[in-house]
Amino acid sequence: MAQSVVDRAWRPTTPDDIEPDLAELWRTIAKERPIARAVMSNLVVVRERAAAKAGEPLTIDELAQDLPLEEVVARHPSRVILIQHDRSQTVCAPFAVSVGVLTFGPPEARYGVEEISVQSACAEQSLPSIVRRLLRGDVPTSVWWTEDLSQAPPLDALVSMARQFVYHSHDWRDVRRGILALATLLNTGPRRLDLADVNWRRLTPLRHALLHAGTAADLDHLRRGNVQIVYRAGDEALAWLAVGWLAARMEWTPEATPRVEETRHGDETLSMAVGPDLTAALNDHRVLVTRRGAAGFTVSVPQEDRADAVAAELRNLGHDACLRDALTALVARFSR
Amino acid sequence: MPEAPAAAPQRTTPSAAADSPTSSLFEQLKVGETLPVAVEPASLVIFGGAGDLAHRKLLPALYNLHLDGLLPPRTAIVGVGRKPMTDDQYREFAKDGITQFSRRPLDERAWETFAPGLFFVTASIDDDASLAPLGSRLDVIEHERGLPGNRIYYLAVPPSVFVPTVRQLHRARFVAKGQERPWARIIIEKPIGNDLESARAINDAIAEVFDERQIYRIDHYLGKETVQNILVLRFANSIFEPLFNQKYIDHVQITVAETEGVGTRAGYYEQAGALRDMVQNHLLQLLTLVAMEPPYSLDADVVRDEKLEVIQSLRRIEGADVDRFVVRAQHGPGFDMGRPVPGYREEKGVDPGSRTETFVALQIWIDNWRWAGVPFVIRTGKRMPKRASEISIHLKEVPPILFNANPASKLDPNVLSIRIQPDEGFALGISSKVPGPRVRIYPVQMDFHYGSTFGGSSPEAYERLLLDVMAGDQTLFMRRDMVEAAWRWVMPILNRWAEQTTEPLPTYPAGEWGPPEANRLIEATGRKWRNP
Numbered sequence: 001m002a003q004s005v006v007d008r009a010w011r012p013t014t015p016d017d018i019e020p021d022l023a024e025l026w027r028t029i030a031k032e033r034p035i036a037r038a039v040m041s042n043l044v045v046v047r048e049r050a051a052a053k054a055g056e057p058l059t060i061d062e063l064a065q066d067l068p069l070e071e072v073v074a075r076h077p078s079r080v081i082l083i084q085h086d087r088s089q090t091v092c093a094p095f096a097v098s099v100g101v102l103t104f105g106p107p108e109a110r111y112g113v114e115e116i117s118v119q120s121a122c123a124e125q126s127l128p129s130i131v132r133r134l135l136r137g138d139v140p141t142s143v144w145w146t147e148d149l150s151q152a153p154p155l156d157a158l159v160s161m162a163r164q165f166v167y168h169s170h171d172w173r174d175v176r177r178g179i180l181a182l183a184t185l186l187n188t189g190p191r192r193l194d195l196a197d198v199n200w201r202r203l204t205p206l207r208h209a210l211l212h213a214g215t216a217a218d219l220d221h222l223r224r225g226n227v228q229i230v231y232r233a234g235d236e237a238l239a240w241l242a243v244g245w246l247a248a249r250m251e252w253t254p255e256a257t258p259r260v261e262e263t264r265h266g267d268e269t270l271s272m273a274v275g276p277d278l279t280a281a282l283n284d285h286r287v288l289v290t291r292r293g294a295a296g297f298t299v300s301v302p303q304e305d306r307a308d309a310v311a312a313e314l315r316n317l318g319h320d321a322c323l324r325d326a327l328t329a330l331v332a333r334f335s336r
Numbered sequence: 337m338p339e340a341p342a343a344a345p346q347r348t349t350p351s352a353a354a355d356s357p358t359s360s361l362f363e364q365l366k367v368g369e370t371l372p373v374a375v376e377p378a379s380l381v382i383f384g385g386a387g388d389l390a391h392r393k394l395l396p397a398l399y400n401l402h403l404d405g406l407l408p409p410r411t412a413i414v415g416v417g418r419k420p421m422t423d424d425q426y427r428e429f430a431k432d433g434i435t436q437f438s439r440r441p442l443d444e445r446a447w448e449t450f451a452p453g454l455f456f457v458t459a460s461i462d463d464d465a466s467l468a469p470l471g472s473r474l475d476v477i478e479h480e481r482g483l484p485g486n487r488i489y490y491l492a493v494p495p496s497v498f499v500p501t502v503r504q505l506h507r508a509r510f511v512a513k514g515q516e517r518p519w520a521r522i523i524i525e526k527p528i529g530n531d532l533e534s535a536r537a538i539n540d541a542i543a544e545v546f547d548e549r550q551i552y553r554i555d556h557y558l559g560k561e562t563v564q565n566i567l568v569l570r571f572a573n574s575i576f577e578p579l580f581n582q583k584y585i586d587h588v589q590i591t592v593a594e595t596e597g598v599g600t601r602a603g604y605y606e607q608a609g610a611l612r613d614m615v616q617n618h619l620l621q622l623l624t625l626v627a628m629e630p631p632y633s634l635d636a637d638v639v640r641d642e643k644l645e646v647i648q649s650l651r652r653i654e655g656a657d658v659d660r661f662v663v664r665a666q667h668g669p670g671f672d673m674g675r676p677v678p679g680y681r682e683e684k685g686v687d688p689g690s691r692t693e694t695f696v697a698l699q700i701w702i703d704n705w706r707w708a709g710v711p712f713v714i715r716t717g718k719r720m721p722k723r724a725s726e727i728s729i730h731l732k733e734v735p736p737i738l739f740n741a742n743p744a745s746k747l748d749p750n751v752l753s754i755r756i757q758p759d760e761g762f763a764l765g766i767s768s769k770v771p772g773p774r775v776r777i778y779p780v781q782m783d784f785h786y787g788s789t790f791g792g793s794s795p796e797a798y799e800r801l802l803l804d805v806m807a808g809d810q811t812l813f814m815r816r817d818m819v820e821a822a823w824r825w826v827m828p829i830l831n832r833w834a835e836q837t838t839e840p841l842p843t844y845p846a847g848e849w850g851p852p853e854a855n856r857l858i859e860a861t862g863r864k865w866r867n868p
C-alpha cells in the first residue's frame with residue numbers, strides 16, 4: 001500500500017538557485033531524521049494554465065489541482081518537474097519557481113521525493129531550456145501529459161527528452177484529433193519513445209476476456225469487422241482503442257467498419273458484440289462474457305485509482321506492441 | 337589524498353620531511369599527528385591579492401580553513417597588488433568576498449581572529465627595486481607573528497605575468513632554488529601556456545628559480561571531493577576495480593558543462609577556446625584518474641607517475657583523424673532557463689567573426705592493455721543546459737538472451753556515474769524486477785549523495801589545495817612532465833584547426849547539449865550521450 005505524505009518542505013527560489021536550495025532542503029531534513037532520497041525517474045508534468053494576470057504565480061495547490069501528484073510519487077518516487085506553461089504569453093523567463101521535498105514512510109524508513117515547480121510564460125522554443133536544466137541524466141525521463149491531447153498537443157522539444165510519454169485518452173474531448181496528435185510520437189525513428197495510455201489499462205480485462213472467449217466462428221466475424229461497440233458517455237476513446245486493437249490484430253481493411261455507438265443508459269462502460277452470438281461487457285468491476293447457448297464467464301477488473309494507474313505505467317517502461325499497433329491502426333483510419 | 341589506515345605505517349608529508357634537517361619542538365610534537373595538524377605556519381603571499389580569484393575563492397577558502405581550525409596558527413596572508421590599499425581596506429575587501437562567496441556565512445567572532453592575519457602591500461614587478469617594500473614588510477610581519485619564514489607565493493595573476501614575477505622574486509632574493517628551511521613554494525594557476533612551446537617556456541623560467549618540488553600547479557578540479565573520491569571508489573572497494581577494464585567496460589563518458597557564457601573573460605577565451613581552457617587540463621586530469629593503474633603507494637610522485645602513463649598512452653589524433661574524432665562548435669543565441677541569451681559572437685569583447693570554439697567533443701582511445709578498444713568520449717562546452725560535471729562508466733550489455741532477448745525492449749546497461757558537481761556523489765544503475773506476477777524490469781539507482789550522507793557542505797577545492805601546499809603534499813598538483821605531455825597530445829588538434837580557416841564552424845543554440853555533429857560522433861559508434 002502506498003504511503004501518505006507525512007511532511008512537505010517548500011521554499012520559493014530562483015531559477016539559478018534550484019539545485020543549491022534543494023540540496024539545502026535535503027540537508028535540513030537529514031539533520032532532523034535519517035531520510036533516503038528516492039528517485040526512480042524524472043517526471044515532467046506539464047500543465048497548460050493561463051495565469052489570471054500575466055506574471056502572477058499560482059499557488060502550488062492551484063497548479064497541481066485535480067492531479068494526484070503526491071499519490072503518484074508516493075508509489076513511484078520521481079524527481080517531479082512541474083511546469084506551468086502559458087501558451088498565451090510570449091515573454092520569456094520563469095516568473096515563479098519553488099522547490100520542495102515530500103516525505104513519506106514510517107519514521108524508521110523515511111524516504112523523500114523532490115519536486116520543482118516552475119511557472120513560466122516562456123515561448124515554446126524556450127521552455128525546453130528550463131526542463132533540460134532540471135533533468136537528472138541517470139534515471140529515465142517520463143513526460144506525463146496531463147492536458148487533453150486533442151486540444152493541447154505535446155511540445156515536440158519536451159517529448160524529445162523523454163523515454164516515456166504518459167497520457168490519459170479518457171480526457172480527450174475529440175478522439176480523432178487526439179489520435180492524430182499521437183501520430184508523430186509513433187514515428188520517432190531510431191529513438192525509443194514508450195507510449196503509455198492510462199486508459200488502455202482499462203481495456204486490458206476486456207482484451208483478456210476476448211482472448212479466452214473467441215472461437216473459430218467468432219474469428220470470421222472479427223475479420224470482417226462484424227463488431228458492435230457500445231460505450232458509456234465519456235468513454236469514446238476507450239471504444240476506439242478497442243477498435244484499433246482489433247483492426248491491428250485482424251488486419252482490417254478500410255472496408256471493415258465496426259459500429260461504434262454511445263449510450264446513456266446502463267452501467268456498462270463498454271460492451272462489444274461479435275457477430276450474433278458473443279458479447280463482452282465491461283464495467284468497473286468485471287467483464288461479463290455471454291454466448292448464446294453456452295455458459296458465460298467473468299473476468300475481474302483490478303481496482304485501481306488514477307494514481308495507481310499512472311504509477312504502474314511509470315514503472316512499466318517498455319515497448320507496448322499492442323498499444324502501438326492499435327494506435328497505428330487508428331491513425332491510419334482517422335487520416336483517411 | 338586519504339589518510340592511511342591506522343594499522344598502516346603513518347604517512348609523513350613528503351616535502352615537510354625533506355624540509356626538516358633540524359629537530360625543533362614542532363618536529364617532535366608533530367610525530368603521529370594527522371596531516372592538517374602537522375602543517376607548519378607560513379606566510380601566504382598572494383600576487384593579485386586584490387583580484388577576482390582572491391576575492392571569490394582564495395580568501396573565502398582561507399577563512400573556511402580558519403573556521404575549521406586547519407589554518408596553522410599565526411599564518412600571515414599578505415595580498416600584493418598595484419592598487420594602494422591599507423591593511424584595513426584589504427580586510428574589508430576580504431570580508432566582502434567571504435560574505436558573498438564563502439560556503440559558510442561569516443561569523444563575526446571567527447572573523448575577529450582571522451582578520452588580524454590579513455595584510456596588504458602595494459607593490460609591482462616593474463623593476464628590480466619594486467618588490468623591496470614587500471620584502472621589508474614581510475620581514476616585519478613574520479617577526480611580529482613569530483613565523484619561521486616559510487613562504488608560499490601564489491601567482492593569482494594573468495599567465496603573461498608568471499615569468500616576470502618569478503624572475504623578480506629571484507632578483508629580489510626572496511627565494512633560492514631548492515631552499516629547504518625556511519621553505520619557499522610557489523603556486524601557479526592554469527593556463528600554463530597557450531601551447532606546448534609556451535608551456536615549456538613558462539616551466540623553464542620557473543625552474544630557473546624553483547625546484548620542481550617547490551612548484552604547485554593548481555588544477556582546481558583535482559581539489560574537488562568527488563574527484564578525490566575517484567581513487568577511493570576504485571581502490572578502496574573490491575567491487576569496482578576488477579570491472580575497470582576492456583573486458584567489462586563498454587565506454588566511458590566525461591561531460592563538463594557550463595551554463596555561463598564567456599562573461600568577462602572574452603579577452604582570454606578568444607585566445608584559448610574550450611580545448612585549451614578545459615580539455616588540456618581538467619578533462620584529461622579526470623580521464624587519468626578513471627584510467628590509471630593502481631599506484632603502489634599514495635606518495636605524490638607515485639600517483640602522478642601513473643597518471644602520466646595514461647596521458648602517454650593516449651592515441652594521438654592527427655591530420656584527417658581530427659575531423660573524424662573531434663568536433664568543435666560555437667554557441668549561437670538561445671535560451672538559459674527560459675531567458676534569451678546572446679550567441680558567442682555577440683558577447684562583449686568577442687570578435688564578431690571569431691572562430692574560437694565554445695564546445696568540443698572528442699573520441700579518445702587509450703592504447704594500453706587495460707583499455708584497448710574502449711572509447712572514452714568527452715565533451716565540454718559553454719552555454720549548455722546545466723552546470724554539471726560527470727563521469728559515467730558504461731558497462732557492457734548483458735547477452736541478448738533471457739531478460740535482454742527482446743530487441744524492442746533492450747535492458748539499460750549498468751552505468752556507474754560519478755557526479756563531480758553539483759550534488760557531488762555517485763550512482764550505480766542496475767536492473768531490477770518490478771514487483772508483480774510478470775517479469776518486468778526497471779532501471780533503478782543505488783545513489784550516494786555527499787550532501788545528505790555526510791551533512792554540511794563539502795570543503796571547496798581551494799581549501800584542500802591550499803592546505804596541501806602548506807603541508808607540502810603535491811599529489812593533487814600537476815607535475816611539469818604531465819602538463820607538457822597533455823599539451824603534446826592536444827597540439828596536433830590545434831594545428832589541424834589552425835589550418836582550417838575557412839571551413840564553417842558547427843554551431844549549437846545556447847541551452848542545448850552541443851551541435852548535431854557531436855551526436856553523430858558518438859552515434860557512429862552505436863552509443864549515445866548520457867546527459868548529466
